[in-house]
Amino acid sequence: MAGPLFNQTSLAIDAAVAGQRIALARSTLVSLDLVSARLVRPLAQQCPAPFTSWIVCQNEFVDTAKIVCFMRWLSAEVEKDATRLAQA
Secondary structure (H helix, E strand, O other): OOOOOOOOHHHHHHHHHOOOOOOOOOHHHHHHHHHOOOOOOOOOOOOOOOOOOOOOOOHHHOOOHHHHHHHHHHHHHHHHHHHHHHHO
């Protein structure tokens, strides 16, 4: 296979931002680059990933003010990103 190979997605994204062709990355990792137009999606197709990320904490902290506040903030940020990505 010709060209550089990276074992960390962040390196591949940085290389794409630097103009070293193309990277395969999850939308959550490139959303700000897409919104700011540093990167574009050359294909319209999306591939749903079977993996997901989870926010976790110990059960005793689930209802604490800090966790509730963080989860509300995170949900709002996800909605903002989804809106911006839909427009990118």
